[in-house]
Structures are given as structure tokens and as C-alpha cells.
Amino acid sequence: PSAIYLKDYQVPSHLIDKTHLHFILHPTKTRVSSDLTIRKNPDADTKSNELILHGQDIDLQSVSIDGRQLDDRDYQLEAECLRIANVPEQFVLSVVGLIAPADNTSLEGLYKSQSMYCTQCEAEGFRKITYFLDRPDVLSEFTTTVVADKTEFPVLLSNGNPIKSGSLDDNMHFVTWHDPFPKPAYLFALVGGDLECIQDSFTTTSGRAIDLKIYVEEKDLDKCDHAMASLKSSMRWDEDVYGREYDLDIFMIVAVDDFNMGAMENKGLNIFNTSCVLAKAETTTDAGFQRVEAVVAHEYFHNWSGNRVTCRDWFQLSLKEGFTVFRDAEFSADMGSRTVKRVEDAKLLRAMQFAEDAGPLAHPVQPASFIEISNFYTLTVYEKGAEVVRMIHTLLGAEAFRQGSDLYFERNDGKAATIEDFVSSMEEAGGRDLSKFMSWYHQAGTPKLAVTADYNSSSREYALTFNQTCPTTPECDSEDKKPYLIPVAMGLLGSNGPLSLVPETDVDFSLSKNDTHCVLELTQPQHRVVFKDINAPPVPSLMRGFSAPVRLQFDYSPDDLITLMTQDDDGFTRWDACQQLCVSVIHEVEASLQQGKEPSVDSRLSDAARALITNQNLDPAMVALMLTLPSEGYLAEIATTANIDTIHSAREIVRNHLAASLKTEFAERFDSLPYFPEYEANAVQIAVRSLKNCCLGYLVATADAVWLERAMTQYRTATNMTDQSAALSVLALSPDSKAVDYSVSALSEFYQQWQSEALVVNQWFSVQAMQPGEEAVDRIRSLMQHEAFNINNPNKVRALIGAFANNNPVCFHNSDGSGYRLLAEVVKKLNATNPQIAARMLGPLTKWRKYDSKRQELMQAELNSIKQTVGLSKDVFEVISKSLA
Ligand code: BAL
Ligand code: ZN
Secondary structure: OOOEEEHOOOOEEEEEEEEEEEOOOOOOOOEEEEEEEEEEOOOOOOOOOOOHHHHEOOOOOOOEOOOOEOOOOOOEOOOOOEEEEEOEEEEEEEEEEOHHHHHHOOEEEEEEOOOOHHHHHHHOOOOHOOOOOOOOOOOEEEEEEEEOOOOOOEEEEEEEEEEEEEEEEOOEEEEEEEEEEOHHHHHEEEEEEEEEEEEEEEOOOOOOOOEEEEEHHHHHHHHHHHHHHHHHHHHHHHHHHHHOOOOOOOEEEEEEEOOOOOOOOOOOOEEEEEOOOOOOOOOHHHHHOOOOOOOHHHHHOOOOOOEEEOOOOHHHHHHHHHHHHHHHHHHHHHOOHHHHHHHHHHHHHHHHHHHHHHOOOOOOOOEEEEHHHHHHHHHHHHHHHHHHHHHHHHHHHHHHHHHHHHHHHHHHOOOEEEEEEEEEEEHHOOOOOOHHHHHHOOOOOOOOOEEEEEEEOOOOOOOOOEEEEEEEEOOOHHHHOOOOHHHHEEEEEEEEOHHHOOOOOEEEEEOOOOOOEEEEEEOOOOEEEOOOOOOOOOOEOOOOOOOOEEEEEOOOOOHHHHHHHHOOHHHHHHHHHHHHHHHHHHHHHHEEEEEEEEOOOOHHHHHHHHHHHHHHOOOOOHHHHHHHHHHHHHHHHHHHOHHHHHHHHHHHHHHHHHHHHHHHHHHHHHHHHHOOOOOOHHHHHHHHHHHHHHHHHHHOOOOOOOHHHHHHHHHHOOOOHHHHHHHHHHHHHOOOOOHHHHHHHHHHHHHHHHHOOOOHHHHOOOOOOOOOOOOOOHHHHHHOOOOOOOOOOOOHHHHHHHHHHHHHHHHHHOOOOOOHHHHHHHHHHEEEEOOOHHHHHHHHHHHHHHOHHHHHHHHHHHHHHHOOOOOOOHHHHHHHHHOOO
């Protein structure tokens, strides 16, 4: 397989103005007939009259041009394309092909999920349906007729509005859909099934009534209300905040069990993984409810940022994804707690995206090349891409950003745009040049921002020196990297609170909040900023709100961190200071363990934690976040060489120390927090449950019989999944032998209770995947044989294998290599059935450079053995070859 490059982009040779599709659904012989109205692209500079259409796994039946059937001398059929020489300037191409949805385990193109037919076309799945110019800059007006058995498939859906339907012979029926908005093929969708729906309606600002429908299997009808409410809130929010109104008469969501992604924004017909749409208090955790709200919003927002304005090519993926993730994050912040959302996003970015950016698969937000685009639906393109948009928002301010967004939509409506088009609209609206900002799009790697301070008591000046560097990444050496434009939101804390800032510097900056807050715009490798009239050395509060995705380095003392934790008025900085304090305490314990010394835990951490638990004025959700120790994954990410076992032991020691020394406080807080008999997934209730279950975790860590029993009682009496699964997890993941009986009973009762709810069973798989113990790999192997496991269902694979490889580091990295071997076996199986998921599952093995030499060897050996697989997919090939390079 070879790479394709952004620099080689050429406009399409032809355009397809209209697409008429006709499907007769059949499990192994679905007949797809297409009539494409094609003309030569006036902007193409090629003299050739050859038309090359993408196509894969299609049994071609016939090809005609303007009604004249071609024979196989007129065209050339290759494995991935159909070449037709000498086509006219303008013509109708008619193609008939047969495809086999029931055999399509890749879940790209048209496939069967349980008894229903559905599609996934992004990025390049449409070519598995019919021959087409399957690239995002070819926009076509689609009319689609679907024919199927009336009894088995009463519901037949596609994009746009239904324009015709009727009965046919042999108990068949048809529905014709027309989508008036030209769109690229990746936004095409089709569904056929025996589905039920809930319905509602939304009236747009201009007074148009939109029908809203969520289609699910009948058994899931009681789990759709939250998604519907989320959809209506999203529609209103996009009108209020972005001035974007919905454009078709109908908006549909369909829930599908077997789905590679979370959901897909097909025009007017979003197809969702059941895990991102179904929610009910008894079966879904608070995090699940929040995910549904966020994903429904994300897909809905794509109607403008993605569909009305789409991407010119797949190198521009972050144009729609980064912007849309930024939009959905702001929506979630408005719906719930802004600070909590910001902390959660920063946490994900720092633990996972920074790791991606530091590893062999690092790539810029706008990649310059790829072998398989499916491998680029990454945290970098999505989450870092959203941070990049957020920084533009910070630099321009909300008002100019909105004007820039309006300009971008107006100028590019109905077109396929580039990241540069987006940035130039922002530049124009903001009246500023953002060329120095473009490093964020073009360079991979996480910049490091090292900050040093010096205070001069005679001049009463406090100076901060900022040094930025960016490590070498596969596409560029460190010394060749251009500097980044880094917005640093900051303040200074004096003994009586925030200080007024009088900066003296060549850096652009803006002041706010009575001059106690400023945003500096760093653009050079080094800057010095002097603050005047400072009476004593202050504590700098840096990167407030996580103002840029950088690794900040400042030598804070534990007391500085406690000052920030307790006194800064920025929630993110308070949380971050607490995390840094935890990290430094854990690192001290790690050092003692490595030197064979008796570890001791700095009492300043437990004092700070006590102050948090007993403070009734703080948002309980923030207290829970601050009391949650940094994950082993994050601790590994910030280590040069990750010693998994020491990290795990040190973290456990600190956790047990906090549990033991604050047992009374945890117990009192646990008992004093309210229980809500009427479950609601609102910020207040979610906050309370998160703190309560955080306290329960520490209390169970004491292995006190009373608290083990209370956790079991919570498990058995809980009326919502948040409390039930929190209790299950603390018992099942406890390393204490006294918890074993409880854990065994709870796990068995859980399966008995929930075996008919696939998504709940996935939680059951995940908890067991994360359980400690030497027997972990054997347990996973036997769970893979369980009646509820199915390797063809991506949710199951992620729940069991993904949770094991990503969230059970001690067992996955067992020094006997058994964890690595298990993952390699699974990847080899998936390579043959679902290459996208195979490549994704490989992730943990690609990080081999992080570990000791023995583990490195074992991990590389597994990667090499996968590489030898006969019929290696492009997806897996790309990940393996880059990670071994
Ligand atoms: N476009 C793929 C799924 C999503 O990001 O919405
Ligand atoms: Zn998206």
C-alpha cells in the first residue's frame, strides 16, 4: 500500500450533478442500480476523456452510457476502480451491480446489523455500494428508491424527504427519498428494518416545523427520550449561538448495534451506535447520558459544519471534526457545568492525545499524507483540532469568532472547503493575520512551554520567561519546527488574592477582570514578560482554562500548588494544581519504591484533600474530580520510561493513604450527600452522584467490612445504573481479598439481571476486563467464549479487549507477554473481518517505546508477527509499519 499526499490534490476530472439510486435489498444479492448525470469538470486541466470511478467488492452486472450498453472492451474493471475510456462531455452513466450486505463484516458500505440493513459511508464506504467518484469534493443531488419485503422491512429510509412510496408485487414495497442539498457520497445513508420510532417536532426560528424521529428496535423505545430532548436542545442552541437553522423538513436518527464509530452525520438521517443514543436511568450511567447528549449534538451540528459546508479532501477532516467538537463541547458546557466539561476534556487530551502526539503515529491536525484515511479519525484530528479552534476563539473573542463563523458558512455554503478557508474567514472577521497560528495545523507534537520566574524586590518587578519547544515527530525534526502562537491565559496570586497586572513586554496581550487576568500571545521561541508593582513574589496562575494544548513546565512548590488549588478563581487551574500535587506525591513514592525505601506520603496532600471533602461550598463534581488521582495511563504518559508496576503500586499507596487518613471525612460526606429518588441527568444530580461514588471508592479501599457491606447494599438497592455500576466497579476492582466474595456475587447478579440489555452487558465485560490478578488474560479468553460476546460487534470488542489493553495496564503489560499475545491474536482475527477496528485495537502495542527493553522486545515481536499476516489490510499495515519505523 502506498501513501497519498495533500500536496498532490487535484480537482476531480468529472462532476456528478445528479445521482439516482435504486436498491432491491437482499442479504447476499442486493441489486444496486445507479443513474449518474455526469459532466466533465470545467476546472480540471486534464485533456483525457477517461472516467475513473471508485468501486470495491461489487459484482458488476452492466454499464451503459446514455442508454447504450457498454461491453467489456469499453471499460476496464480493476479491484478498486472502473475505468471508462472516451466518455462524452456530458452523459448519463447507468450501472447495475450486486452486493452482499450480510457478508460485509467491515461495517463500511451497506451491511446487515442484526436483522436490519444500514450503511456507513464515511470516509470511503460508498464505493462498496456502487461505482462513484467517492471523494468529498464531488457533490451530487441524490434521489434514492429502496425496495424490500414489506413484512420484514416495513421501514425504508434514506436522506432528505420522502417523495413517493407504494406496494409492489410479492409483498414488496418501496419508498423514494429525495435530498435537495447536493452532498458528497460519504453523507449518503440507507436503512431498512423492522423499526419503531418516537416522534416529536421542532419549530425553527423562522417558523418552519421539523419532524423529528428516532428509530430503534421496539424493545428500546423506552430509551429514546433523552436523545430526543438532547436533539431539541441542540437545534435551539445552534440557532441561538451560531444562527444556524435546520434545513430539511425531517430529521431522523436510527440506532444500530453493530457500528464502527459513535455515530454518523448523514444528511437528514443520522445513524447512531446504540451506545450513543439509547439512555434510561436503570441501564445508563450519568456518563452515558452525557455522552448521548454530546453525540446527538455533535452529529446535529455537522448539518452545517460538515454537511452544508463539507471538506475538499480528507486531509481537511479536522475542518469539520475539530470545529464540530468545539461546538459540541461548548454546547455541553452550556447544558451542564462549564468547568467540569473543560477539566474532562483537558484530562482526555493530556492523557490520550498527548500520548498520540508523542508516539509513532503522531500527525498534524491537517495531515500531509496517509495510507488509509480511517486511521486518521484520531484524538489529534478531533480533540486537538477542537483545541485549535478554541484558541482562535480565544484570540478573536466571542463576537469576532461568531462573525468569522457566519462568514465561513456564507462563503462556503454548498461547497467543499479547506482549513485555510475557515481560517481566512476568521482572519477577515477578526481583522488580524493568523499566519503564525498555522503551525497548530501543520506540525505534529505537543509543544512544551517551560516557564521560569524571577522577582526583583528593589524594582518590585516579577518577570516570567517563556521558552517554547516542540519535540521531533515523524514528519519533522524539533529544530526545523516553526514556533507556535500560544495564547497564555494567566494571572498572579498574591497573599491577599489576585494582583492587578501591569505587564511590560513586546508580547501582544489583553487584560480583563479588573486587570487581574490577561491573555499573552506568545509567538517566539522565547519571551520575557515583566509585571510591575509587585510587592512580594506571587504564585503565577498559568494556562487558565487550559488556554493552549501545551505541556506547561513551571517549578511550583507544593505550597504554591495548594495556593492555586484554594485561591485561584479559575476552576481548571485549581483542578490542575491538585493534579500536579498528586503527581508530585506519587512520584516521591515511586522514587522511594525504586530505591527500596519505605515510602511516605506527603501529609500536605491529605490536608488539602481534607479541606476539599469538608468544604460544602465547592461544586461536588469539582471536588470529585480533584480527589480522583491521575490515572495510571496519564502517569505513564508523563514518564520517560513507564514502569507500570511501580506506577501502579505508588498510586495505590497514595490512594490507600488518603482512604485511611480521611476515612471519617469520606464517610461523613458520603452520608450527608442527598439521594435523588427521581433520577435526572442534570448537572446538580450528576455532581452529587460523582462525589458520593468517589467517596465510596475510597471507603471501599479501606477494606473495612462495614463499607464492603454498604457498597454491596448500594449495588443491590440502586435504582439507577450510575450508582449500581459504581458499586459493582469498586467491589470488582478491589485488590483486597475481603472483597472477593462480594465481587463474585455482584458480577453474577449483574449478568443475571441485565443479560437482555446488550449495552449493560458491555459494562459487565469492561469491569471484568479491568480486574486485577495474574489470571486476567485467562479470564479475558474465557469471556471471549461467553454467549454474550461477539467479535463482529465493535462495542463488544471495545468493551472487553479495548478495556483490557487500555485500562488494565498491570495485566496487559504482564512481563510474560501474555497480554500482548492476546491483543495480537484479536487484531489478526479482526484484520480479516473488520480492518478499521483491527487497526484501532492495535493502539496500545504501538506505544512500545514507552516501556523497558524486555517489554519493548515482546511488543515488537507481536507487531512483527501481525505484520506477517497473509492478507494484511491497508489499515493495519499503516499502523504497524509506522509504529515499527
Ligand atoms: N463523521 C464521523 C462521525 C463523527 O465525527 O461525527
Ligand atoms: Zn464528527
